[in-house]
Amino acid sequence: MHHFKKILCGGLLLTSQILYAQPVAQGAQVATVRVDVLHSGNAKQEHYALDRVLIEPLPWPGNLKKAIDTSNRGVNLFEVRDRASGALLYSRGYSTVFGEWQSTAEAAKLDRGFQESLRFPKPNHPVNLRVLKRDDKNQFQTVWSVDIDTDAPDVIRKLPESKLKPIPIHVSGNSAEKVDLLIIGDGYTQQEMKKFVADAKRMSQYLFTVSPFKERAKDFNIWGLAAPTKESGVSRPSTGQYRASSLGASYDIFGSERYVLTLDNRALRDIAQNAPYEFIEILVNNETYGGGGIFGQFSTAAANNDWANYLFVHEFGHHFAGLADEYYTSPVAYQTGGEIKQEPWEPNVTALKDPSQLKWQQHVKAGTHLPTNWPKERYEEASRAYQKIRAELRKNNRPESEMSALFKKDLIDSTLLFSKDPNYHSIGAFEGANYEAKGYYRSQMQCLMFDRSDQFCRVCQDGISSIIDLYSR
Template sequence: MRLSSTILSAAALAWATGVLAAQPATMRLDYIHSGNALSEQYAIDRVVVEPLPWPGDMTRTLDDTNRGVNMVEVVDAKTGKLLYSRGFSTVFGEWKSTEEAGKLTRAFGESVRFPQPAAPVKVRILKRDERNQFSVVWSVEVDPDALDVVRKQPPAPAKPIPLRVSGPSPRKVDLLIIGDGYTRAELGKFEKTAKRLAEHLFAVSPFKERAQDFNVWGLAVPTEESGISRPSTHTHHASPLNTRYDIFGSERYVLTTDNRALRDIAQYAPYEFIEILVNNDTYGGGGIYGQFSTAAADNDWANYLFVHEFGHHFAGLADEYYTSPVAYQAASGRPEPWEPNATADPVHPKWLRHVTSGTPLPTPWPKAEYEAHSREYQKIRAQLRKENRPEGEMSKLFKEDLAWTSALFARAPHAHAVGAFEGANYEATGYYRPAQQCLMFDRSDAFCAVCAEAIGQTIDLYSRTKEQK
């Protein structure tokens, strides 16, 4: 007798969420984060009890990775005991660094999730100060028994699909892949694509070696039209997550700024991390640490986009490239980045233990030759977009650029060394990356040792190994 996929899905969901382990409920605080380049404010929106139990390990409730622009802390209101913490970054934080933030004020919805406490707690949002240390910028008391807590949710708009179930959720990293811009007739396509991209993720080290530490779920609410909005080409589609291209004026930047829509859909599957697949072939994606990442599922470079953007979201990895145009304004001075793979100190980089004896710091590389080539490449790229040329022409340009860069780097004396290579974090000077070439630098297919270590540390925060059990 064959069980239906619905029954199998329900069984996998019940097992993986660890219902029998008496996990606490999942509580979510939705709030509004508003401001501009000079100031910011917070205001409570609502407190929600989500439909599924807390997916995380209750023995690893405190974050020791020291990553993110922000940190959430949940403390017992009576005793002050720290119950839960996690680092994260926000869409508001990125927008604040744009030119627009100097001209007007905007508001963004945000959320923090934590195990439901037994008594009132204070939820504190911290932010890094000028010393790169966290300090409290907002605090609000949350009573789990308050009358205005939302405890009943509407029926799930779609059923989660178990793409990879390695064990109970509290012992695993739960990755939720959400589709946006898929019609009902394309839901099978979404499931197939989500499986393929997840398989690729686990073919890339260090995810490859830690594949059994993950559960992967799929979820897609169907749309009336295929694809998401791309305003720069006058393409506008309604979609459940309101994901779109052209975020902050960057044609390739894909995000949703509709946090409530995202959380109200995601809450029906176990998750700690979210990757949104958009049903488009135009190159694009994005990633916010601790929030979500996105990738254009039908692009020729979807494999790279999926992994690169997930690197931002999952491990807080910085972009190491610096010749592509971005929406952000350059920071005054060169403060030390919190990201694990970028530094302003090339002589004593934070990854010094990975640098072998004899490697010069800073580390020479064919920077001038690379930049001369990149300037010409960027001109061609901009022209292709201006003329709205077929996506295949852009993919061909990317392939040629990667081949040229890889050939140049292969001849360099420190091609495979960990050092301090100038050019990172969108800046040509003053910031340094650990390796000459890495998946966070260009469209190559491997993480450097420093990025791999940072990914492993995040996996350790969420997944319990056999030895820990």
């Protein structure tokens, strides 16, 4: 598609490398521009408005030679183009909290607004910023455009000084050549700062036991950051627990008791700007199982839960690589496409409209049936019983240890069921994925994006590796 290509303009081939070359050649660091926008609407309409443009305190952490996103991930894409020539300087795919809310029942009843931020290396000239969104054919179409001069008088250049300093958790080298992941703590008091650092190190160490992160650990820098709170933990409204936390992270987002997000983007970015980052994982200082992840925005995980390591990696899979959930028997707060089985943009699920064009065909052995048989009915029968018990435990506010024990039993039972099947290790197309029992397919019977097992399937590993490549080396 045109926005992923170099642009031929006036007989000259203009690329981001040329247009950013002057400060790089002089050895100077390029500043980080953040454009805060307001994204509002309802189930059928959406609107954008410019909020503010600012220069963040730290220089751009990324590699200017990899300014153009070729991954084709995300519901949205933003482009930064030179205003005079139209040359593409920078692009990144992403998804939004608004986009998830737009598919909830509430969005059919009222309008809401959400804050979002678009970050890019400061260009030498005025630019045109464009936000694109996928249409019903999965092609990106422009939905908003605004001209920005990053040297204009109203650009915020001086921000209040912060005492927050990034804590090195796992540092491999120059940020420009690494994936920079920032772990931010929410709901940690001043007395719990050592606990936050220990939690961040524990999660990071676990991340690097899971392939392909395991093999690519040297391509990552991980930093920690936490603004202390007066009370421990974050809000969980369904149980009457409210906390004034630094990021405003909360359970019960969009009515889902386990869904943890922050809707206060400004608070998030004002804290995050004190560290080099391209990706953010928020650790909430809570025991209750919960988390969330949005591609290109952030992910969250409950640090004190027995399944914290799994939550950290699973939700990071959403945020980092745009991986889809492969499960379909658990209730979620938002809806997918319903009866219209459009081919998903996510790399690990498919509508299988044409088996000969399967996304992961290179991994499918000759003779493998598509769709691929698996003990679907037996799994669904067991899952219905499990979900009923799970709902009762939450309804009665039972101790978290009982929920954890249920999760463990469910994983043991499903793994036992799958391991006896001849297709257990096969790569094919297994119906049931993307929150839908029918019409969507995953590549393997079991994966970290399907249940609480501890490894990604081969296809998810590929999807992660390609994003690591985009930001490193």
